[in-house]
Amino acid sequence: MPxxxxxxxxxxxxxxxxxxxxxxxxxxxxxxxxxVLARHDENYMAPEVAAALKAAGYEEHPGEKAY
Incomplete structure (x- = not known):
């Protein structure tokens, strides 16, 4: 649709x-x-949040995606 x-x-x-x-x-x-709002899937994580979690020692679990 245009x-x-x-x-x-x-x-x-x-x-x-x-x-x-x-x-x-x-x-x-x-x-x-x-x-206009961009859509993302339920696994989306803002880069800033992913970096903060990584710095805090958070480990990704299988099936989770950090962008």
Missing amino acids: VEYVGLLPDLFREGQGVVTHGRLGSDGIFRAER
């Missing part, structure tokens, strides 16, 4: 990434987004 948005995109936004948008669908078939 989406039109004017503004800064979230830091996590990249090509092929799922997003959540808030806006309205125009009669021309173009969705005009007022807000």
Whole structure:
């Protein structure tokens, strides 16, 4: 679906990434987004948090991902 948005995109936004948008669908078939939020899976961890946990001695458990 074509989406039109004017503004800064979230830091996590990249090509092929799922997003959540808030806006309205125009009669021309173009969705005009007022807000765009980047989606991530439930295993996402902010790089700063991952670094802090690593510095504190946290060990990753099998199946967990730290980015």
